[in-house]
Amino acid sequence: MGDEWRRQVAPSLWRRLAVAAAGLMVAVACGGTTTTTQAATGSPIRIGVIDDSGTSSAIEGAEMRVNTDLAIDEVNAAGGIKGHKLQAIYVDPKGDAAEAVGMAQQLVQQQNADVLVGGVFSPECLGIQNLVPRLQVAYLSSTGCLSEAFAAAQCNRYSFRFSPAGRQGIFPLSQYLVKTYGKKWSIVYSDYAYGQSQAAAYALGLQRAGGELVQKVAIPLNETNVTPFISKIPTDGSIQGVINTQAGADVLRSLQAMHQFGINKKMPVAGVFGKERWAGTYPDVVNGSLAVAFELSDTNNKYAVAYHKAFRAHLNKEDASIINTLGGADKAVPGVAGYQAFPTIMGLKLAMIASNFTSKQDTGKLISALEKLKAPQGPDFPGGAFAMNKSDHQGTMTGYIAKINGQREEVVTTIPPDKLPAIGNCQVK
Numbered sequence: 001m002g003d004e005w006r007r008q009v010a011p012s013l014w015r016r017l018a019v020a021a022a023g024l025m026v027a028v029a030c031g032g033t034t035t036t037t038q039a040a041t042g043s044p045i046r047i048g049v050i051d052d053s054g055t056s057s058a059i060e061g062a063e064m065r066v067n068t069d070l071a072i073d074e075v076n077a078a079g080g081i082k083g084h085k086l087q088a089i090y091v092d093p094k095g096d097a098a099e100a101v102g103m104a105q106q107l108v109q110q111q112n113a114d115v116l117v118g119g120v121f122s123p124e125c126l127g128i129q130n131l132v133p134r135l136q137v138a139y140l141s142s143t144g145c146l147s148e149a150f151a152a153a154q155c156n157r158y159s160f161r162f163s164p165a166g167r168q169g170i171f172p173l174s175q176y177l178v179k180t181y182g183k184k185w186s187i188v189y190s191d192y193a194y195g196q197s198q199a200a201a202y203a204l205g206l207q208r209a210g211g212e213l214v215q216k217v218a219i220p221l222n223e224t225n226v227t228p229f230i231s232k233i234p235t236d237g238s239i240q241g242v243i244n245t246q247a248g249a250d251v252l253r254s255l256q257a258m259h260q261f262g263i264n265k266k267m268p269v270a271g272v273f274g275k276e277r278w279a280g281t282y283p284d285v286v287n288g289s290l291a292v293a294f295e296l297s298d299t300n301n302k303y304a305v306a307y308h309k310a311f312r313a314h315l316n317k318e319d320a321s322i323i324n325t326l327g328g329a330d331k332a333v334p335g336v337a338g339y340q341a342f343p344t345i346m347g348l349k350l351a352m353i354a355s356n357f358t359s360k361q362d363t364g365k366l367i368s369a370l371e372k373l374k375a376p377q378g379p380d381f382p383g384g385a386f387a388m389n390k391s392d393h394q395g396t397m398t399g400y401i402a403k404i405n406g407q408r409e410e411v412v413t414t415i416p417p418d419k420l421p422a423i424g425n426c427q428v429k
Contacts, residue, residue, distance in 0.1 A: 042080070044087040045358065047072075047348075048107030049142075050118035050128065054094040057120045057144070057248050062325040063276055063338020064118060064143035065090070070314045071345035081352045086345075089113055097123035104128045108135045114360040117344065120144035122193035132158040137360050138367055140348060142341045144247070148197045151394035152424025158363075160370050160388065162347055162395040163340040167201045168420040169292035169399055173270065174205030176401050176413060177290070181268055182240030186215035186233050188254055189245045195221075198245035214239060222250065230257035241268040247337075252277065259285040273404065274336035279327020282407055289404045290412075294397045295339035295383035298409040303382035307342070308334060339383060343397075346380035347373055347388075387417050392426045 049068055053061040072086045080086060089111050093099035100119055107113040116132065116139040119125035125145035132139040133156050141150065141161045148166035150159070177185065187202055189195035195218070203213040219229045233242055242263060246254055251272060258264050264285060273291035275282055280297075295304065311334040315323055326332035334342070351357070351373055355365035371390040375381050377398065384398025399415035 042082075042084040043358070044085045045081055045115070045352070046087050046089055046111065046113045047345075048104065048111060048113030048116045049088050049090045050100050050104060050107075050116070050124065051090050051092060052095050052120040052124075052144075053092050057095055058325050059277055060120050060143050060248060060337045061092075062322045063334065064120065064341045065322055066311065066314060066318055066326070066332075067334060067338045067341035068117070068142070068345055069318065070311060071342050071349075073314060073317075074310070075345070075349050081349065081357060084358055086349075093124060095121055095124070097121065097127050100124035101127040101131055104131055104139075105135065108137055108360075113137070114357075114363075115140070115348065115366075117348075118142045122147035122149070122197070125150060126154065126193065129154060129156065129159045132156070136363060138363055138370065140344050140370075142344045143338050144194075146198070147193045148201060148423050149193065151392045152426055155392045155394070155426040155428050157367060157428050160393040160395070162344045162386070162388075162397075164294060164395065164397055164399065164420055166197060166423050167205060168394075168396065168423060169294075170198070170201045171205040171208065171421050172399065172413070172415050172419075173290070173292045173401055174202060174211065175209040177241065177243075177268075177270055178206060178209040178211035183211040184214045184239045185211060185241050185243055186217065186239050187213055187243040187245065188217045188219065188230070188233075190221045190247070190250050191218040192221050194247075195245055202243055202245070219246070219250065219254065224253065226250075226253045226257050227260075230254055230261060230263070233258070233261070233263055235261070235263060235266050239267065241270060244269060244271045255285045264288070273402065273409075275333045275407075276326060276335035276337050280331035280333045281327075282404055286404055287406065290401065291336075292399050292401055292415070293336050293409070294399055295334070295336065296400060296402060296409050296411070297333045297335045298407070301377075301382070303378055306379065307382035343381045343383070343386060347375065347386065347395075350375065350380065385417050389422070391428060392423065393428055394423055396420045 051061050051064050072088055076085050091103040093103055104116055119128050125141045139159045146165040150161055187199050189199045199216055206213050217229050270290045272286050272289040273293050275297045315329045323329050351369035355369040357366045373388040375386045377384050386397050388395050396417035400411045401413040402409045402411045
């Protein structure tokens, strides 16, 4: 098992399993609240969804819920998987990796889940990834779970990630940053698996591009007083820009501190992107930021336009707490934080249809179909084309290096899926 899992999950897993077994609460959504199931009359296919709604992951959790429900809604409205409805069973570990692993086990063994999806934080998804070979069910990460270790160090037969991660976006962005702005950069990251993975990838990416990561500012996850950390960033011209890889509430706190010190006015800030973090409207503090995105909230692509319209229409079917977390039904957008949940479910649908999947007894056939999955840009993948890498079960998608200009997201470079670099040399066995 991976070091991250042993360090953060294993010590308390068995104690938590007993507690969770007594108090597990799940919310079941049969394709959202749709009543147009048409020919979907067979036994349901149960998808166990590990979705966090904690303070630091509230936006990501809400986005995962809406996009997952929307995708299931669309699948069931079209007749399901050859007559079988998709049924989501939600659990909320609130960012606790041991709880996530325990809940994943219960979803399969007690709730009879046929497939597992989700886990926002890297320690959660890495722990679940280590668990599923014993459960012998397919597991697809969704929103979040961006640690390189998932595909680079501990890939396995049962685990898949649709969302590009780590150096797949970082290397192309690093090349652009060095070429456009200069060689020396600082990075701000949350000090846990995902943040550490991002910092290491940027150091290598900048080096490969002829640049250098000269400063690392590691901030504890959920730290509320970030001023002592952000004040370390030099503004004397010794660096050409700052990269921020934080997520959730952490990134907003750091950006506000950067604004306080005038850092964002003196040099470019990279890595911050997605209107969903700011209730559908970018604040001035993020103006000029660059990032690699795999879906844009500002686009004329007909498939993305239809997807955004469906997302907003579906919001009215969700709980008020979820809608309010995203800024209200009139402002919420399916941005970077949540989009990946939609193509993950739609890709799962395609693989289920191809493998005639009806339950976890068909997991072997489902895995073979997922390994071969390739799809053009369209209703199932509105952000761009997709292809799964069979060797490490890491997905690739069309990427966009984009810059925030007011409320617009201006694409400066488009990266085809086959041009995204591999994360590592892990080989699924």
